Amino acid sequence: MALRAGIFHTPYNKPHRTPLEMFEWSLDLARTCDEAGYKDFLVGEHYTLARENIPVPEAVIAAAAPMTKTLRFAPMAHLLPYHNPATLAVRIGWLSRVLGDRYYLGVAPGGHHTDAILNGFDGIGGLPERQLEALDVMQQVWKREPFKFKGNFYQAGFPGPDDMPGYNVEIADNSPHPGMEIAVTGLSTKSPSMKFAGERNYSPISFFGGTAQMKAHWDTWSAAMEASGHTPDRKRFTICREVFIADTDAEAKRRALSSGLAESWEKYLFPIYKKFDLFAGIIADSGKDLTPDQLDMDFLAEHVWLCGSPETVAEKIETLIDQVGSFGQLCVNSHDYIDDPAPAKESLQRFAQEVTAKIEI
Numbered sequence: 001m002a003l004r005a006g007i008f009h010t011p012y013n014k015p016h017r018t019p020l021e022m023f024e025w026s027l028d029l030a031r032t033c034d035e036a037g038y039k040d041f042l043v044g045e046h047y048t049l050a051r052e053n054i055p056v057p058e059a060v061i062a063a064a065a066p067m068t069k070t071l072r073f074a075p076m077a078h079l080l081p082y083h084n085p086a087t088l089a090v091r092i093g094w095l096s097r098v099l100g101d102r103y104y105l106g107v108a109p110g111g112h113h114t115d116a117i118l119n120g121f122d123g124i125g126g127l128p129e130r131q132l133e134a135l136d137v138m139q140q141v142w143k144r145e146p147f148k149f150k151g152n153f154y155q156a157g158f159p160g161p162d163d164m165p166g167y168n169v170e171i172a173d174n175s176p177h178p179g180m181e182i183a184v185t186g187l188s189t190k191s192p193s194m195k196f197a198g199e200r201n202y203s204p205i206s207f208f209g210g211t212a213q214m215k216a217h218w219d220t221w222s223a224a225m226e227a228s229g230h231t232p233d234r235k236r237f238t239i240c241r242e243v244f245i246a247d248t249d250a251e252a253k254r255r256a257l258s259s260g261l262a263e264s265w266e267k268y269l270f271p272i273y274k275k276f277d278l279f280a281g282i283i284a285d286s287g288k289d290l291t292p293d294q295l296d297m298d299f300l301a302e303h304v305w306l307c308g309s310p311e312t313v314a315e316k317i318e319t320l321i322d323q324v325g326s327f328g329q330l331c332v333n334s335h336d337y338i339d340d341p342a343p344a345k346e347s348l349q350r351f352a353q354e355v356t357a358k359i360e361i
């Protein structure tokens, strides 16, 4: 089986883009990826960030699905602490019935302070426990059996005949399509998310933070899977990375550095990675004695992004697999290529057709 190509569309847009521009770009990108043979199209959920401005991933998913043939969609992720879990469970179930196995679910606690403030929290600290209680409520709702629950954070229930004597109205079936996959996002090296994903037989999906972090994610997830009686399968493991491909290494670097990818790293992701210490593992892998403040765009192109000819990028992925073990899907992080889409679209096509298709896992 070949490595699957996916896309993570959060969508790292330039801050002046209007919602309509981003909506149309999202659909354009989905069509490009579908035609190129991509497997998963994952849409982020953020409420306050000018550079990640899709607050309703399911709207993009519902619009893109009928315009594409085989692409599978997921919100990556629904931020459970910010929703009413019972009504979110029904909405997810409904959409999964509409899209069948072209839909699955990503869940996360929420990674951004500003979204936490919008929702009345002081910060993101207490969100992971809310996520767990929310998931319990959602699973309970999907069983469609009467219950009433008052937890630490939420109250919910499911109606049954005893709740409405003499008025036995029929209850809709909005539980997800059978076997709907649930994926959990992992970021920190000692990832609590990867642990609970394994305990509940949910799939792991990581942002790349160096080989030690990636190995730790697999080890944590697979150990938790085994401890709870499940068999870990490396094909369920997805990682997200930046990719830019052109005919030669020099041309790929030239194009990447003048594209939306470089713009969003320079203005947005560089400061975030520095502030949250996300470069440590990548610097360690590079073997260079550098502090995050000494890193430049050239370092990113060499060590953070998978940038080069199809052969070079394939080699970098094979080396990664040798170091950390195999994985099932590599999702390309999407960036704002609206001003000059052709080189980015060529890169996306070549990634699926000339790189992942040739890597056996």
Ligand SMILES: Cc1cc2nc3c(=O)[nH]c(=O)nc-3n(C[C@H](O)[C@H](O)[C@H](O)COP(=O)(O)O)c2cc1C
Pocket: 008, 010, 043, 044, 045, 046, 076, 077, 079, 108, 109, 110, 111, 112, 115, 184, 185, 186, 187, 188, 189, 190, 191, 192, 193, 194, 205, 206, 207, 240
């Ligand atoms: C693939 C991926 C997608 C994510 N998508 C979102 C998102 O859409 N919105 C958001 O606020 N956080 C998102 N996050 C961050 C998560 O909310 C959260 O901070 C992270 O998964 C916590 O991981 P940890 O338990 O390993 O520390 C994402 C993380 C990853 C790896």
